[in-house]
Amino acid sequence: MAEVIEVSGVRRSYGDYEAVRGVTFSVARGELFALLGTNGAGKTSTLEVVEGLARPAAGRVRVLGRDPYTDRAAVRPRIGVMLQQGGFPADLTAAETATMWAGTLTLPRPVAEALELVDLAHRADVAVKQLSGGERRRLDLALAVLARPDVLFLDEPTTGLDPESRRNTWRLVRTLLDDGVTVLLTTHYLDEAEELADRLAIMHQGRIVRTGTVAEVVASQPATVSFALPTSVPRDQLPELPGTFAVDDGRRVELHTGTMQATLTGLLVWARDHGVELHDLSARPASLEQAFLAVASSDDVETERTEVAA
Numbered sequence: 001m002a003e004v005i006e007v008s009g010v011r012r013s014y015g016d017y018e019a020v021r022g023v024t025f026s027v028a029r030g031e032l033f034a035l036l037g038t039n040g041a042g043k044t045s046t047l048e049v050v051e052g053l054a055r056p057a058a059g060r061v062r063v064l065g066r067d068p069y070t071d072r073a074a075v076r077p078r079i080g081v082m083l084q085q086g087g088f089p090a091d092l093t094a095a096e097t098a099t100m101w102a103g104t105l106t107l108p109r110p111v112a113e114a115l116e117l118v119d120l121a122h123r124a125d126v127a128v129k130q131l132s133g134g135e136r137r138r139l140d141l142a143l144a145v146l147a148r149p150d151v152l153f154l155d156e157p158t159t160g161l162d163p164e165s166r167r168n169t170w171r172l173v174r175t176l177l178d179d180g181v182t183v184l185l186t187t188h189y190l191d192e193a194e195e196l197a198d199r200l201a202i203m204h205q206g207r208i209v210r211t212g213t214v215a216e217v218v219a220s221q222p223a224t225v226s227f228a229l230p231t232s233v234p235r236d237q238l239p240e241l242p243g244t245f246a247v248d249d250g251r252r253v254e255l256h257t258g259t260m261q262a263t264l265t266g267l268l269v270w271a272r273d274h275g276v277e278l279h280d281l282s283a284r285p286a287s288l289e290q291a292f293l294a295v296a297s298s299d300d301v302e303t304e305r306t307e308v309a310a
């Protein structure tokens, strides 16, 4: 499948500070790729380079086969951009804002259709300054889809939206993907990434530290098997199983394992052979949140180590 977005070894600096430190990924047509990461990880800095708003200090970017910075005139008409903070003239209405923006485009959607797509048709004649934060966000999205873009960049598109509006936005994004639009998204909402992303990357301190499908990224973390041990069974009678035992003050036992099936089999065979009934037995894979937190905390440890060494 043809790659619509290709990013290879991209670096970006602000003065002496290198915010993006060699980022590589690609996105195929009709695919949604999500960039996740801690605050300041470099998501927006990366997105701006791919959008052609900034030149990378090093590396190569292609969008629809062209350099989005040097070949901006060719790329810009085919992309839609929803920035983290869109600036609108406050006194224009939503419809006037969209009409003004449509005037800069070659073959825009009808303004009414774009507002309808983001559920703002009923607010068309309301001045931007009177729209709520979430409504402004949706107006921003309407402008991004006005040009019928082949590639859509969404920087935290649902921040500040109520749950229903978020779900409506997700529905719109899915419709666009079905139509073959390619989407690069940044978000702090892990459920949003789980809902929408075909593949994702977790960035931290300017680098991609995990990437793949949600399932692949989650599989990098241990699953949890837990149960309550009957009081009649001493803890030291538990079998030797792969994974770490974490026994709290009560009778609850937790195992963290990278081989859930083998661990469960060992546990259940032991329980059967010893006539032990395991109460509240549960086995669950890691969540995307756990994978995310592991990335964040592993670097915290590194920072702490550095501080101790210094």
Ligand SMILES: Nc1ncnc2c1ncn2[C@@H]1O[C@H](COP(=O)(O)OP(=O)(O)OP(=O)(O)O)[C@@H](O)[C@H]1O
Residues within 6 Å of the ligand: 014, 017, 019, 037, 038, 039, 040, 041, 042, 043, 044, 045, 046
């Ligand atoms: N214009 C700028 N001048 C100097 N430093 C900047 C500038 N823009 C961003 N940075 C720094 O670069 C780093 C990456 O910022 P960036 O906005 O790309 O992160 P992010 O992952 O999008 O963060 P967030 O989740 O908070 O939006 C941060 O340390 C930030 O302070």
